[in-house]
Amino acid sequence: MAENGARRIRLGMVGGGTGAFIGAVHRIAARIDGDYELVAGALSSNPETAMESGKNLRLAEDRIYTSYEDMAAKESARPDGIEAVAIVTPNHVHFGPAKTFLEAGIHVICDKPVTSTLEDARALAEVQPKNGAKFLLTHNYTGFPLVRQARELVASGALGKLRVVQVEYPQEWLTEATDPDNKQAAWRTDPKRSGAGGAIGDIGTHAYNLARFVTGLTTEAVSADLQSFVPGRELDDNVHILLRFEGGARGMLWASQVAVGNENGLQLRVYGDKGGLEWRQDNPNYMWFTEFGKPKQLLTRGGSISAPPAASMNVRIPAGHPEGYLEAFATLYSQFAQVIRGEGDDVAPLLPSLADGIEGLEFIMAAVASSKADGKWTRLSDV
Template identity: 40%
Template sequence: MMTECDPSNLPATDFTMQQGLRRPPLGRRMRLGFVGGGRSGQVGSWHASGVRLSGHWDIVAGALSTDPKVAALSAIDWSIDGGRSYADYRAMAAAEAARPDGIEAVAICTPNWTHAAIATEFLQSGIDVILDKPMAMSVAEADQLVALQEKSGLTLALTYSFAHHAMVRQAAVMVEQGAIGRIRQAHVEFVQDWATAPFASDNRAAAWRQDSRKVGRTSAVGDIGTHAYHLLKTISGLDAEELRAEFHVCGAPKPMEDTAFVGLRLTGGVPGFLWVTQAAPGNAAGLRLRLFGEKGGLEWDQEYPEQLRYSLVGSPEQIIHRGKGNGMLPAAERLVHLPRGHGEALTDAWANLYAEVGFTIAARRAGVALPDGFVRYTGAEAGAAGVRFIEACANSNEAGGIWVPLL
């Protein structure tokens, strides 16, 4: 089983609000394994870059592909010892749990339909889990994972990387502190164009995203709609109580939706709108949020992630730039690592994610309580909420676009 950290070895100042986010609090990096993300996995390279930049982890084991040859070659690419390269995640979970120097957490970056089974295997083996979204293929699967996580006491974190941009944290804390007053309306979109033209015959990633046996009842909604909804919840603090969704194919003909229009009734009756499409020519990764309240508005665009637009009624518009001071709040400054003028972007958000989850796991293993608000990450309950959003959208669309409650 895993060896635990000795809290007596921790300096008293290690878990303070002044602690640098990318300095491992245990005096060492923790041991991390990967499932998925090998040579053919673009997302895996994003994960790995964030892991290394975070400073909290060493990647020491992996089941990087179900093809043994690809797994072995990927292990070489990642500098993983051949004896800790596995072609099966079950064998990896059993072997690593039995080692005195086994992995302390696993990152799972595999296709949607595999998430719940792999996460279950590692949680049952006593290993913390960092899991790609969506958490599961159904609400029932998600609820089972929540119950397992609660029973185990382990960490189950979802990789909603956009929420770990410094300016997203800035916006969320500004809303909490009443910077725009009571929210009166909310708008969020995620706009891409890669599904506009017919898919190439060898585009396996596009093929499985359009296969209901592998992604469930939605395609674009489960793929990018979950990011949009999570961003809305993260910054506004509001949940959807009801929604109505209409799915469309706006690009080349395909079996599942590439576009969705979703009306939202948020906490307290606040109206909202969510639009996602993968068939809008000229758009690459347009994840954008606008919130309008009684005192003003906030706008953030992940294609310009270092800027936050803040407009107070009756006052000149402000553009808050990522950095230290000049309107930045302490909770957001912890996610800032370079001076203004030196760009930080998505790799830094991934690094912040792995650092915040690293702090969470390290603190629990050391028996040390983190100060309130020191880190924020998406846990099991919030991951299940993302699955409920997907299911509600599918329920509404299949019923003709009627208003439905979130289950």
């Protein structure tokens, strides 16, 4: 991290202007470990909002842009130009900026899902980045220390042969019809901006990525039931999906934005023939691990039970002091900084990639196709 003497990486941002939720999250995450300095931005497609937002962030006026194309061209030509860019726009404005900046030799940090369509995701994989520019997809839940410890437990064989994976992500915030003035809700329920999936694309892909990251299992096929419970809503707001994994394990995924009483209830349970584990995002510093025939063990972030390197390398404060969502996000930023500096060989395999983004879109499209076919088992390889 920069606090250990490493130089700060010059960062730009596309999207994330005034009133945007996720842009502020990315900026906080980039600052936590001191690895980045935000120096440029195309913060809105509205020129007035772009200029106002840039001034509020104290960017130099000549580095406040009204289009990402202009930003990429001018920053790549500057000797002090940005080295990385964070793309925090609605889904349909991921592909263009990602392609443009990669081709300009600028590293890309992109919010999920990687694009709004599978075709665009696959096209992005064909881009030849200039000067070896790298790509990070911010599936931030993979940055929690105990999620990484869960991954290490599975990989070590502590759970034995995996049998059952259950993951869920319930929320309530879209229980009623969308308020047109709520920008966050408006674009997420609009297929032109969000893509083919509603809840499945917004939070279902997070749940799916978490399950895949921890278990390492490869998905063969899905059987899905996608519903739009709110009258007039064009995209799903509740999804139930059965998963078949290679090797015989089975899974269940539930994601909902109409589950009254739930704020952000992401949780994962994994069971093998030797043991099981349970983790919740709203209490992320604790995880239950049970070996068959033995009492449950409560594992804590930075606790007395020694954690593997992947889980301990990003523990910032002593056990008992909670770390959460922002710190997990910051871990991805900090470790991507190591990759950019050429020092991240040990962390690169832990960071969500473009390939993960493509699989996330394959998962969405397979689930949509399955639901339209009344839950027919649909292989990810067939979409």
